[in-house]
Amino acid sequence: MKRTMVLLLAVMVAPTVLAAGEAEPDPPEDYPTKSIELVVPWGAGGRTDINARMFATIASNYLDQPMVVVNRAGGGSVIGGQYVAEADPDGYTLLAITPGTNVFPVVFDRAPYDTFDFTPIGQIGSSTMAIASRPDRPWSDVSELVEYAEENPGEVTYACVSLSGPQLGFLRWSDAAGLEFSHVPVGDDAEAVEAALGGHVDIAMTSSVATITSHVNEGSLNAIMVFSDARDDALPDTPTATEMGWDVVASPFTGIAGPKGMPEEVTRKLREVFMQVMEDEDFHTLMNRVGESLDPRGGEEFYQIWVNDYEGYSGIIERMGLN
Amino acid sequence: MFDVWLSAVPIFFTVENLLVVVIGLLIGITIGAIPGLNVPMIVALLLPLTFYMNPVTGLCLLMGVYKGGTYGGSISAILLNTPGAPAAAVTGIDGYPLALQGRSGKALRASIYGSVAGEFVADIVLITLAAQIAQVALRFGPTEKFSLVLFALVTIGVVSSRHKLKGIGAGLLGIFFYTIGIEPVSAATRFTFGIFPLIGGVPFLPMLIGLFAVSEFFVHIETKSLAGRSDSVVPVSTRREDNYVSWAELRAGARTIIRSTGIGIGIGALPGSGSAISAFVSYGAAKNASKDPDTFGEGSLDGVFAAETANNAAVGGALIPLLTLGIPGDAITAILLGVFLVHGIVPGPELFTTSAHIIYPVFVGLIVANVLHYFIASLGLRLFTRVIQMSRALLFPAVIVLCLAGAYSVNSSIFDVYVMLFFGVLGYLMKKFDFPVAPLLMGYILGSLLEKSLVQALIIGRGSFLPFVTRPISLVFLLLTGFFVVWSVVGQKRRTNAGPR
Numbered sequence: 001m002k003r004t005m006v007l008l009l010a011v012m013v014a015p016t017v018l019a020a021g022e023a024e025p026d027p028p029e030d031y032p033t034k035s036i037e038l039v040v041p042w043g044a045g046g047r048t049d050i051n052a053r054m055f056a057t058i059a060s061n062y063l064d065q066p067m068v069v070v071n072r073a074g075g076g077s078v079i080g081g082q083y084v085a086e087a088d089p090d091g092y093t094l095l096a097i098t099p100g101t102n103v104f105p106v107v108f109d110r111a112p113y114d115t116f117d118f119t120p121i122g123q124i125g126s127s128t129m130a131i132a133s134r135p136d137r138p139w140s141d142v143s144e145l146v147e148y149a150e151e152n153p154g155e156v157t158y159a160c161v162s163l164s165g166p167q168l169g170f171l172r173w174s175d176a177a178g179l180e181f182s183h184v185p186v187g188d189d190a191e192a193v194e195a196a197l198g199g200h201v202d203i204a205m206t207s208s209v210a211t212i213t214s215h216v217n218e219g220s221l222n223a224i225m226v227f228s229d230a231r232d233d234a235l236p237d238t239p240t241a242t243e244m245g246w247d248v249v250a251s252p253f254t255g256i257a258g259p260k261g262m263p264e265e266v267t268r269k270l271r272e273v274f275m276q277v278m279e280d281e282d283f284h285t286l287m288n289r290v291g292e293s294l295d296p297r298g299g300e301e302f303y304q305i306w307v308n309d310y311e312g313y314s315g316i317i318e319r320m321g322l323n
Numbered sequence: 324m325f326d327v328w329l330s331a332v333p334i335f336f337t338v339e340n341l342l343v344v345v346i347g348l349l350i351g352i353t354i355g356a357i358p359g360l361n362v363p364m365i366v367a368l369l370l371p372l373t374f375y376m377n378p379v380t381g382l383c384l385l386m387g388v389y390k391g392g393t394y395g396g397s398i399s400a401i402l403l404n405t406p407g408a409p410a411a412a413v414t415g416i417d418g419y420p421l422a423l424q425g426r427s428g429k430a431l432r433a434s435i436y437g438s439v440a441g442e443f444v445a446d447i448v449l450i451t452l453a454a455q456i457a458q459v460a461l462r463f464g465p466t467e468k469f470s471l472v473l474f475a476l477v478t479i480g481v482v483s484s485r486h487k488l489k490g491i492g493a494g495l496l497g498i499f500f501y502t503i504g505i506e507p508v509s510a511a512t513r514f515t516f517g518i519f520p521l522i523g524g525v526p527f528l529p530m531l532i533g534l535f536a537v538s539e540f541f542v543h544i545e546t547k548s549l550a551g552r553s554d555s556v557v558p559v560s561t562r563r564e565d566n567y568v569s570w571a572e573l574r575a576g577a578r579t580i581i582r583s584t585g586i587g588i589g590i591g592a593l594p595g596s597g598s599a600i601s602a603f604v605s606y607g608a609a610k611n612a613s614k615d616p617d618t619f620g621e622g623s624l625d626g627v628f629a630a631e632t633a634n635n636a637a638v639g640g641a642l643i644p645l646l647t648l649g650i651p652g653d654a655i656t657a658i659l660l661g662v663f664l665v666h667g668i669v670p671g672p673e674l675f676t677t678s679a680h681i682i683y684p685v686f687v688g689l690i691v692a693n694v695l696h697y698f699i700a701s702l703g704l705r706l707f708t709r710v711i712q713m714s715r716a717l718l719f720p721a722v723i724v725l726c727l728a729g730a731y732s733v734n735s736s737i738f739d740v741y742v743m744l745f746f747g748v749l750g751y752l753m754k755k756f757d758f759p760v761a762p763l764l765m766g767y768i769l770g771s772l773l774e775k776s777l778v779q780a781l782i783i784g785r786g787s788f789l790p791f792v793t794r795p796i797s798l799v800f801l802l803l804t805g806f807f808v809v810w811s812v813v814g815q816k817r818r819t820n821a822g823p824r
Contacts, residue, residue: 043654050661053371071367072734074523075505079734082519107510112519157783163510184465184782185507187595187775190650194594197648200464200783210664214649214671286374289667 028263031091032065038256040096041080043073047208050290051124051254052096058283062273069096076164077101078111085113089259091266094121097257099165102306106313107163115310118257119267122274123297123305125287126251127208129169129227130238131158132216134199142225142244145203146177153180158203159192161185166205169227169250172316176246196221207252209234227251233293250312255302271299331683334379335691340684343380344692347387348699354388355395356707358405358536358722359729361528362392363654370658370665378666378681383688385662389655390442390692393598393638394700397434397631402427402557402711403722405536409527409768410598410634412535412761413606416482417619417626424622425558428566428708433624435700436568437580437631439693444584445591445639446689449646454675457647460592465779466790468593470800472773475600477807478607479766483759485620490762493753497766498773500525507771508778520738529730530767533743534760536726538750543719556711556718568624576628579609587633591640594652595772598637603765605633611810639689646670646682 040052049071056067072080081101087093095101097118105111139145149156160166162185174181181203186192189206196204197220204221206212213234215221223238227250231240241248256274258267277283278296287294297305350369354360366388373381396408401418414434421430448456463471476494483490503514504524515521560566583605590601609629610619619626641652642659649671651657663670668678675682711718730743750760784790791797 043657046657046661049367050370050665054374057371057374070735072736074520074526074734076510079520079523079736083736162507182782184779185775186779187507191595194461194644194648194650195464195779198461198464200779210669211649214669214673218672220672286665290661290664 028090028265031263031266031269032063034092035066035068036063036092036094038067038069038094038096039080039084040069040071041073041077041083041098041101043071047127047210047292048096048098048254051287051292054283054286054290055096055124055256055277058277058280058286059273061280062276067094076104076161078104082112084257084259085117087259089119089262091258091262091270093259094270095257097253097255099252099309102309103163103165103168103313106310106317115306117260119260119262120299120302120306121256121258121267121270122278122299123253123255123295123302124278125292125295126228126253127210127292128232128234129166129205129207129250129252130209130212130232130235131170131224132193132196132204132206132212132221133202133224134196135219135222136199137202137222139224140222142239145224146179149179149181154182156203157182157184157201158205159184159186159195159201160205161188161192164207165250165252166207168313168316169248170205171320172250172312173227173241173246173248175316175319176248193221250309253302253305255297257302267299274298327679327683328687330680331687334680334684335383335687340380340383340688341691343376343384344387344688344695345699347384348391348692348696351388351391351393352395352398352700352703353391355392355407355411356398357725358399358403358407359532359725359727360407361729361733362388362395362408363658364733365392366655366658370661373662374665378662378668379684379688381662381666382659382681382685383692385659386685386689387692389659390635390638390696391699392655393635394434394438394631394696397438397627398431398703398707401430401434401627402707403536403539403718405539405722406531409531409764410602410637411630412531412599412764413482413602413630413634414627415535416606416630416759416761417621417623418630420620420622421624421627422557424565425560426565426622427557427559427711428704429564429568429624430622430627431704431707432566432568432701433572433576433627434631435697435704436573437576437583437628438635438700439697440580441584441587441632441634441636442639442696443690443693445588445636446686446693448588449639449642449689450686453643453647456588456592456643460594460644461648462796463593465776465783466794467796467800468595468772469776469780470791470797470804471590471593471596472769472776474800474804474807475604476766476769476773477804478604479762481607481610481807481811482603482765483620483762486757486759489756489758493758493760494762494766497763497768498770499766500530500763501767501770502774507775520736525767526734526736526739526742527767528733529739529743530746531764532726532730533746534750534764536722537743537747538754538760540719540723540726541747541751542754543715556713556715559708559712572624576625578612579625579628580632582608582612583629583632584636587636588640588643590633591637591652592643594644594650597641597653597768598634599764599768601637601640602630602634603761605629607807611807646674647672 038056040049042048053069056069060067077100084095102115105115139148184201189211192204195201216223223235229249354365396406396411397414400406400411400415404419406412418430479494506513586605587601590596606629610616641656644650645656651660730740
């Protein structure tokens with residue numbers, strides 16, 4: 001019995017020791033010759049994580065090598081971002097990128113990497129940011145909200161993560177509308193919705209309508225406005241900010257990027273596989289089920305989105321003196 | 324209502340579903356029991372598998388892992404003094420002393436009874452009262468949460484029996500470790516000392532592994548175990564009464580089990596609090612209510628009941644806001660939310676109507692899992708008591724390798740391994756100087772809630788502290804906090820006046 005136990009332990013421990021070995025790099029033409037690490041800079045189970053896992057599952061079929069999702073969470077996606085920015089640009093370390101990683105260098109002057117330290121592979125999709133309130137608030141739509149906020153500056157509270165995509169989007173809007181709100185910092189979208197549902201804050205600002213849709217359908221929340229360029233299918237009655245006359249479009253993207261300076265062959269191969277995954281039927285089914293709308297953009301276009309976001313965010317951060 | 328169940332039962336009872344529940348429980352208990360490996364990560368690894376299962380099967384698998392994992396942590400907490408999961412940190416306070424007395428069989432059985440009872444009641448409550456409880460949970464705004472957290476913090480003093488001041492010191496140290504990293508209000512960095520990875524804060528699991536498992540390893544280094552020598556990890560008594568929980572003991576613990584179930588469900592249902600906090604509060608409550616509080620920390624069966632019942636009841640509690648509001652309360656429920664979404668099920672107010680054909684079979688699965696949990700855990704008990712009979716010279720090196728791998732794998736970061744070693748040394752020093760380690764963990768967990776809720780409450784209240792006493796729920800918790808302090812101080816005085824026993 002005792003011998004069996006020792007043997008069992010040895011077997012359990014062995015893989016961890018064996019895994020320590022590393023192979024030599026291969027020429028970029030043969031890429032990929034070993035498994036690819038897709039870094040998710042957020043915890044397991046979040047939106048980015050699920051999208052990345054679906055992408056990796058399908059992409060592995062096209063790459064003939066497994067793509068493995070690795071969570072490197074922390075510091076609001078900065079830890080994982082830094083890891084990939086500093087990784088060997090050989091295509092074996094990729095990042096499931098979200099605006100948080102890009103915004104960080106804008107906000108912090110001592111950031112260890114720059115917004116453009118990445119090679120864009122492609123955008124998978126973007127979500128629709130939205131604001132919602134409980135029906136018992138003194139407003140039921142955006143014009144009433146604006147009216148109320150004008151009369152009571154600083155009195156209306158909104159909940160979202162500090163210095164995140166949603167907060168910067170909200171600030172761009174309130175700045176454009178000339179309104180003043182009080183920010184209540186929360187940990188994530190779910191907490192913002194919880195606080196609004198309980199009536200503890202006036203407005204929940206979330207990065208995705210997915211978190212509020214069922215509450216809106218049930219009548220426990222009113223969707224006030226969305227920040228996408230067109231109305232969201234899930235909330236067809238909710239106006240966009242542009243419709244209401246404010247030039248604010250902010251849709252947090254999910255995409256794939258690598259470190260800056262990858263060999264041309266590798267980038268081309270990855271962009272090719274990326275587009276194949278975007279057209280894959282299984283991938284569509286999976287994304288549909290989670291309620292993610294696909295909005296595939298190739299590498300160049302994806303880069304342009306970064307540039308636009310960068311300009312939008314640095315403008316508001318400078319004006320508000322946030323950095 | 325009745326016909327929903329009638330159709331749900333046959334949907335659940337397929338060979339496939341029963342099999343995945345068993346597999347889920349086995350995986351959960353094993354991973355939970357091994358220090359260094361953590362349950363949220365396994366759930367995340369299993370997630371892609373469930374993409375291709377039917378939703379009931381996929382959910383049953385992960386629920387089994389969730390349940391098994393929450394319980395499994397207690398096994399290593401009792402046998403090795405190294406909780407395999409944060410929630411089991413409290414179980415070890417009394418479980419390990421029991422094991423040292425040779426009564427590990429009794430402690431393990433007590434933890435099975437507590438877990439299964441807590442889980443079972445919590446699942447029944449989840450099925451019958453979820454919507455109502457969720458509405459109450461929503462009333463807990465930042466003000467109420469702050470008072471609740473304050474109340475939980477006070478239990479630190481109660482939990483650290485012999486060394487109240489040292490316990491409070493350890494709790495404060497834990498709060499300090501929480502403050503490292505990006506603070507939640509203006510996203511400024513705090514106490515990172517220019518060490519970049521610290522910007523994400525002190526990583527929780529590496530800290531946990533270091534504090535409990537690695538420090539225990541250091542403690543054992545001092546006792547010079549040699550390979551080939553047959554000194555086992557803890558003594559195991561062969562007397563029957565040391566290996567079973569008697570009917571009388573179970574009856575004596577019934578009040579604790581009932582109370583802890585309530586506390587577990589209640590705290591579990593509040594998003595962001597989690598099973599570790601519920602175990603702490605329930606332990607504190609059990610100790611304060613006990614006629615024999617001095618036995619707590621020395622191997623009290625009630626202590627094991629309190630901790631294990633509460634942390635497993637919290638599993639059912641945490642499912643309440645997840646299912647009724649779509650709000651996940653901890654790392655595992657966050658992943659479960661993902662599974663629901665992957666299968667096109669949106670947790671939230673509409674779940675019970677639009678997805679009844681999925682959610683009711685899953686409920687049946689939860690209940691069946693409880694029954695299976697009892698049998699699997701009882702079988703596992705024999706295996707685990709065998710494991711600790713092997714020489715510590717072999718067991719501990721194996722554990723330390725798993726710890727290293729576990730700390731590294733959470734965020735695939737070598738920095739996390741250093742963090743683990745740092746906390747291993749810190750934990751060792753604390754044990755050496757009689758500082759209890761569990762309060763440090765508690766301070767770390769509560770610190771984040773404390774700061775966030777305080778800041779939110781003050782912003783919402785425009786800087787006024789008045790809401791803390793004018794809002795009824797908050798006031799109740801503040802009064803309870805005061806009562807707890809007075810009670811434990813007066814109680815202790817009375818006992819010292821009565822003279823040493």
